[in-house]
Amino acid sequence: MTDYKGIKGFTIPNVSSDPANLMQGQVWYNSTSGTLKAAVPGVGAWASGNDMTGIYGMRFGFGTLTAGMCAGGAPSASTNSQTYDGTSWTDVNNINTGRHNEAGNGSGTTSAGLIYKNQTEAYNGTSWAEVSAAMNNDRGSLSGNGTQTATIAMGGNSGPNYMVYTESWNGASWTNENDLNNQRSGATSLGVQGAAIYVGGYTGAATSDKAEEWNGTSWTEVADLNTGRNNSLSRGGTVADGLVAGGYGGGARLGNTETFNGTSWTEAADLAVGRYALAGQGTSSAAFAAGGNNPSDNYTAVTEEWSAPDTATVTITTS
């Protein structure tokens, strides 16, 4: 401590709880836990959250870490719908048509949500309503993201036919848009209607590491994932600051997480529990990943929460 004061000009603060509004390099002694702590540059990590109210995979998922929503799902064609407030899952009114989807799919918020797999349903914060307009191309395992009134949906398959179709939603109807460059199903997407990334998936012959960027008009290939995978990755963020996690690739349920900076993908900290068919959304700094199929082929209720703060707290030890 004498050395610290000599170097820094002040002693290490002795506080009963960790300070708020941390600055990188800040050091303090937490008298409650009896630990010396410091604020360092933030590194993303997944922490455990509370389980969903049931065991599910292949769900529709959208929203944020503290206002998230999952609906439908396997192993049956579930009608369940539930919200997450960052602490607990709460069952809300069911969707009208039970179904599951093997890709990242779902748009909007817990007060204005949207799911789509041929039929479209909209959530108003209380209940789900069938929207009369069907998609132009009936298929499963398609991905999509955006808002309840402005969504882009892409990819998917119908049996052995893997598709390049893209459709946009204006709140009332689906319109065909320019095709993907690479046919894929079971991929995931992030971003908004006018600026999205479609990533990973299965081509019909192999797991894909491809990523394509949508500029509102057309798709352009961008840097590949480090680890190709398919089947409902958790996702979050934007085309300039994105996040994907989990999936299935190389014969394994993956925990791999990657972040996208608009140019390239970077490996980040893994999920604690590797799995595919998980649902989730959020931002690149705060997202949720819920449910999925684990390495013993069981669906799970497990939730994990992603945090990548600018600054993080570490405990300093001498051992």
Added chain:
Amino acid sequence: MANKYCTATNWGKDFFTHEERRQFYLSGHPGQVWVVGDNHFGDSWIDKVSGVSKTQAEAQAIVDGEIEAGQTAYDAFSAEEQALRNRPVKYNLP
């Protein structure tokens, strides 16, 4: 880095925290098996979750048993159900 092995039931929130994930390696596996980085943070976490210590061989046997059960269940599914799943495959714990 060597790892330690234990079984523990994931109770949800704060079973493992962001800070703990930054302090030591942690991965969860079938049978509530956890592989934990071998440092004092990992040791503290095992204490926190009342983990039951296992040898690597014991932990691997639990995981193998869960995967074998999953394989049996998968093989009994209809072709339609199998198409929605991937047959589980044994793997070595890190």
